[in-house]
Amino acid sequence: MTATSDRAAATMAQDPPKLGEKFAAQSFGPCSLDDLQRYASASGDDNPIHLDPELARRAGLAAPPVHGMLLMSQFAPALAIWRPDLTLVRLSGKFLRPIFVGETAELSGRVVQVATGATSDEPPKFLLRLMMHNERHEIALIAEAMTLRQTGV
Secondary structure, three states: OOHHHHHHHHHHOOOOOOOOOEEEEEEEOOOOHHHHHHHHHHHOOOOHHHOOHHHHHHOOOOOOEOOHHHHHOOHHHHHHHHOOOEEEEEEEEEEOOOOEOOOOEEEEEEEEEEEOOOOOOOOOEEEEEEEEEOOOOOEEEEEEEEEEEOOOO
């Protein structure tokens, strides 16, 4: 067994997440302009507000903001680190404030709803409220994730 599979097996033996349970905050970033250029090339989102510092300043921003979908993509790995037994099945979010090039962000979350399957064949579902804070400690992104708990994997 690898260290990853050992950790996953140990987590599977844990109790399921409980209502109100939090996962430890995790850091993301900082992103550089080169990172955003690579993301823009891969995603097709080449909006110049993300890539041109002068344009961002003219728009009233301190620096180019990190792409929103790049920020959203950080929740899946954060959840996998916290609970490898949870599978993300739905994720939605609302962007409130920017996270700029050169800034780190902090991801956190908690379980806000637990639903057991209607039958023993259905895995339990967990609704998570997720947040990302910028360096100014403002909520930059709030999201909800529906997850399923995989057992016996």
